[in-house]
Amino acid sequence: MNESPNPNESSNQVTSRREFIKTTGRIAAASALTGVALPHVHAAGSSSIQLALVGCGGRGSGAADNALSIKNGPAKLVAMADVFEHRLAGSFDGLKKFGDRLDVPPDRKFIGFDAYKKAMDVLKPGDIVIMTTPLAFRWVHFTYAIEKRLNVFMEKPLTADGPTSRKMFKLGEEAKAKNLKVGVGLMSRHQRGFQELQKRIQQGEIGDVILLRGYRMHGPVGSAFSTKWPGSPSELLWQIQRFHSFLWASGGCFNDFYIHHVDHLCWMKNAWPVKAQALGGRHYKTNAEGQPYVDQNFDSYSVEYTFEDGAKMYMDGRCVNGAQDIYKSFAHGSKGLATVSNSNDCDPPSRIFKGQAANRSKMIWESKINPEERNPYENEWRDLMDAIRNDKPYNEVERGVKASLVSSMGRMAAHTGQEIAYEDILNGDHEFAPDVDKLTMDAPAPLVADKDGKYPLPMPGITKKREY
Ligand SMILES: NC(=O)c1ccc[n+]([C@@H]2O[C@H](COP(=O)([O-])OP(=O)(O)OC[C@H]3O[C@@H](n4cnc5c(N)ncnc54)[C@H](O)[C@@H]3O)[C@@H](O)[C@H]2O)c1
Helix, strand or coil, X not given: CCXXXXXXXXXXXXXXXXXXXXXXXXXXXXXXXXXXXXXXXXXXXXXXXXXXXXXXXXXXXXXXXXXXXXXXXXCEEXXXXXXXXXXXXXXXXXXXXXXXXXXXXXXXXXXXXXXXXXXXXXXXXXXXXXXXXXXXXXXXXXXXXXXXXXXXXXXXXXXXXXXXXXXXXXXXXXXXXXXXXXXXXXXXXXXXXXXXXXXHHHCCCCCCEEEEEEEEEECCCCCCCCCCCCCCCCHHHHHHHXXXXXXXXXXXXXXXXXXXXXXXXXXHHCCCCCEEEEEEECCCCECCCCCECXXXXXXXXXXXXXXXXXXXXXXXEEECCCCCCEEEEXXXXXXXXXXXXXXXXXXXXXXXXXXXXXXXXXXXXXXXXXXXXXXXXXXXXXXXXXXXXXXXXXXXXXXXXXXXXXXXXXXXXHHHCCCEEHHHHHCCCCCCCCCHHHCCCCCCCCCCCCCCCCCCCCCCCCCCCCCC
């Protein structure tokens, strides 16, 4: 395995040490890996860069919209892929506002588990594929994109378990070696106010960072809570529709919802935690009509992460109606406090205060963002396009996998009731859906319900080595 067990060491550092190659940067490391000069892969005449969309749901449609909305964005969307015809059709209708830049005739609309290949086959090397299915398919689609020499924008999270993370680290290195540009949808990193805040924290403006706190607490959202499979569509397609309910499909609500705070707080600290212990449970086992929930999520999680220097990070997540809503994040240092996300995943403004209270009279800085760059979802496209057009190193895979692993580490600590180290999750052998690349429309689901329509659940203190 190519990856360092220390989350705070990059895989480049490890590779270069192991191979005794002197490197001065990422591209140099990638070059050394392949032993060949790296071509600048973008479509001939970058004004002709085209897009394909794989996973035409809410975020996929949003990402295509963002890409086509920015100045100097890709020229056209030319192919679309999904496993549901109605999702593709809905997405297509929503993008009609782009006129002839939506250039997807019926023979470039593809449905099925192999649709991703057909959509990517429409592109030429240097074009961009958007991958916005649930995470289970990320490594499958990324493998083919690399083979086709495509630049990539893929949504978070990237992985839900150790074996897939190891695969994705390797694929990230392969993409780097081919000089492909890869953006990962952790948009906090492209929020301009956060970028300034991170610099200030790293320059010591709040002193040593000793405590980070993230809260995402609201009612049940997305498809995190499911009652029994109704019998149609197939169990597989139903699980894909309700992907937040199943660890194989999404990593559950912990990974899918809480990864943004986990990621941006670790970025503020400029380190990844080395271990986690956690609380979590299911308070409500049925819906209001008394039907049992069969998904694999807890409704509350409280994870205590520990960094190498002993600093702590708490991530509290709750999906319970009627309980207090809190959706914010904070960084405490030895000299002051930073309010990081003012609300939601990464809303501005961020602020720095002297002391530990968010007391207005003690405020020493507040983020100001140029109005054209207020939308971090568009900024991630500005940054990706700039890298493609000007051939700048750009590969967000490693940090995307680390954010996913650290999320999985917290989730596993809650689900097992055990302390989980970064190496435990990284080196784990439980791959939730090993054959996801072989799925067909009539294949059984990776998780099959028992005779009562229920799925295996985490049992902290009883099931300790695996989550189910
Ligand atoms: N960065 C963010 O703020 C943000 C916000 C929302 C969602 N997301 C991420 O985007 C991803 C998608 O979420 P969503 O809310 O758009 O879900 P969604 O269900 O609306 O969309 C997913 C789409 O992918 C399709 N799909 C599933 N499996 C497929 C396959 N094998 N091949 C082709 N198509 C397939 C589904 O039919 C659906 O149309 C998730 O990973 C989620 O975490 C990120």
